[in-house]
Amino acid sequence: MLAQPDARAAAALLALTAAFAAVVALLPWPAGRITLGAAVGAVAGASLLVDLGYPGPYRLPAFWLPFEWLALLGLLFRAVRGLSDRRVGPVGGLLGLAAVLLPLRFSLRTPQGGAAWSVVGVLLSLLPLLGVAGAALYLRVLDARRERAVARARREQRLEVARGLHDFVAHEITGIVLEAQAGQLPDQEPGETAALLRRLEEAGLRALDSMDEMVGALREPGGEGGRDGRSDPPDREERADGATTRRLGLADLPELVTRFGATGAGGTAGVPRATAELAPETAGRLSAEAEATAYAVVLEALTNIRRHAPQATEVTVRVAPGTDGTVELTVTDDGGPSRRPLLRRRPGAGGTGLAGLTARAAAHGGSLTAGPGTPAGWRVSCSLPGR
Structure with missing residues (x-):
């Protein structure tokens, strides 16, 4: 906080505040142990402290104010869209307050700087502020819906794999186990052993085919419909590797x-x-x-x-x-x-x-x-x- 209204020191303070806000707005977060919420909170706090303590010439903020204001809006957008539900309210509110009160830097400590114009600036800043917050909130809702859809698709995929394992693989494995137990019974006919081994082989191959189909279903899909752009018949489905299974x-x-x-x-x-x-x-x-x-x-x-x-x-x-x-x-x-x-x-x-x-x-x-x-x-x- 400045004790004397020194123009050069005041200009340096305004430039550093604006640069700090711009750098934080442009950097990817989190960076190391510093989270987006902590960085945004630091920018909002610094801006509010400068608003309260700026004693310099009242015309000087006019040059740096647009840069800092745009940086605050950018940070507000990122905070509303990206922060957790627990932090988005406090951090977003602090940022919004800093952006709205920024025009008061002209006259809060120097009333001769034109308090009326500062109030007008506050009112005019509300509209873009609400627009940015609304757009970020809209995208936040879309992101949440997309995440729920992805989670639901993954859950359905897991259920589909579990169903396939239970319905087909477990059926064949059960048959293999029972056939193996039956093969241990005494008084087997000479030809029964060969027939038993053949049935075990066939059941094992069917189980492998079922697992191959499930693994193919887990691969990245190649596109919608068949390879020629047409959809599969109702009783057929295309696997991810291009093969069609009935x-x-x-x-x-x-x-x-x-x-x-x-x-x-x-x-x-x-x-x-x-x-x-x-x-x-x-x-x-x-x-x-x-x-x-x-x-x-x-x-x-x-x-x-x-x-x-x-x-x-x-x-x-x-x-x-x-x-x-x-x-x-x-x-x-x-x-x-x-x-x-x-x-x-x-x-x-x-x-x-x-x-x-x-x-x-x-x-x-x-x-x-x-x-x-x-x-x-x-x-x-x-x-x-x-x-």
Whole structure:
């Protein structure tokens, strides 16, 4: 603070204040341990101190004031857009106060400098100040929406990968484990070992294919639509590496059920009789996404039969038209002599498959229920509305 109204010292003070504000406004923050909030607060505090203590010639600030004012507006924009919710209010308010009171530097200590013009300057500075703050606040809202959208997309991607691991890879791994356990049973026929190894190889390759597709989905997308600019057909989706994979649906259920019956449940009861009954009128009734959900429901139900009812002798998958254009899907098993699980239950494992599929069915406007069958066994029912 100056004791005498020395023009050169006053000019140096104004120049340093304006230069300090401009440098802070142009530098990237954070810089080392100094955060944007600390730097902006220092500039606002310095500007307010000069306003209160400037004793120099009243005409001298007119040269430096525009530079400092523009720097304060730039800092206000960066602070409102970039600071955390906890700091944006105090720091932004301090900056706004410094920018509004800057014209009072003419007359706060020297009334002869024209108090009326200083007040006019304060009023005129409000409009651009509010404009800058409003623009920064608007961009802050857009940034927050974008961050939420990215977080939501990442969460959905993780859920999609988890779904793929559970629906497809876990199904094949469960089959591999049960086949390996069945291979340890005594009195194996000479040709059964070779057939068992062949089924293990096929299940392992299917699991690898499923993991390859999930890894491809995690890669950076190459663009929208197909490589020629056209969108993929409804029953197909393009992977990130350019390869096109077909969504599994109702038409793939007979192959799935046949494969399940061929590999068996791995229990001592032998290979269960697995049948698929698909009504022809259900073809094309569901959307591609709903058909993928229906396929996942059957896959999960068959996996649970392998895990929890390895001695089941009868497994039936039925797809029939329902009322009001719906498609009714049921998977039943007779439970066999005992529903004692063949697989040892791992701590924290299981319990999420049907819950996740219930949510997926509800997302399509359908429903899924699971419970004891009649007179025995287990029954999984899913109802999906037609398109």
